[in-house]
Amino acid sequence: MHVLILGGTGEARRLAELLAGTARPDLRVTTSLAGRVAAPRTPPGELRVGGFGGAGGLADWLRGHAVDALVDATHPFAAGISRNAARAAAATGVPLLALRRPGWTPVEGDRWHEAGSLTEAAALLPALGTRVFLTTGRMGLAAFAAPDGLWFLVRSVEAPEPPYPPRMEVLLDRGPFSLAGEREVLRRHRIDVLVTKDSGGAATAPKLTAAREAGLPVVVVRRPPLPAGVPVACDPLDAVRRLAL
Known part of the structure; x- marks a missing residue:
């Protein structure tokens, strides 16, 4: 099974760590980083850096690398990448899961x-x-x-x-x-x-x-909304459960 994580967040790195720790020889994990930070904190597993060239390029990559599951664990404000992920998943039939930490809520005194x-x-x-x-x-x-x-x-x-x-x-x-x-x-x-x-x-x-x-x-x-219909995991452990690994 090949899981592609669209990363760049702490949650993406933690998800890669959890998947790498499953000790499954048949599980391949690739994390993709946009390349906007010169010295990123690299996660375990395979790593690719740079854009895909839009939704079409991402769809081609999913097909060419036999990806079985796509996880959008990008920053909550990376709306363009999230849109491309949804379109690529729809075009290829690859299941898509969004990993998003909950937003902040005001408390008394704010x-x-x-x-x-x-x-x-x-x-x-x-x-x-x-x-x-x-x-x-x-x-x-x-x-x-x-x-x-x-x-x-x-x-x-x-x-x-x-x-x-x-x-x-x-x-x-x-x-x-x-x-x-x-x-x-x-x-x-x-x-x-x-x-x-x-x-x-x-x-x-x-x-x-x-x-x-x-x-x-x-x-x-405020955060931009996720594309309609994309299931959401609230933390990396929840994402592992939803991937049913």
């Missing part, structure tokens, strides 16, 4: 402002603060280049490329992040508003707690 896109998030900022902790990654920073009078602390794994905000400082770091560390970031940079995508999970959640403690507003960009 001051959340939801946005449907990065552009909507940027439009909310002038009314909320002037020193912005931007934790949406290095892609899509052009959406925040227009607002005047704002300063941005941009945290990402790798340095962003223009266009990006004219007044910003880049903090290169990779999660998981501690609560103490997030408190210090907010304090040291005098942050008064946080912007994040609803990526979910525990690795980057401490920033939400730190913002709540400090009484800061948080702009949360």
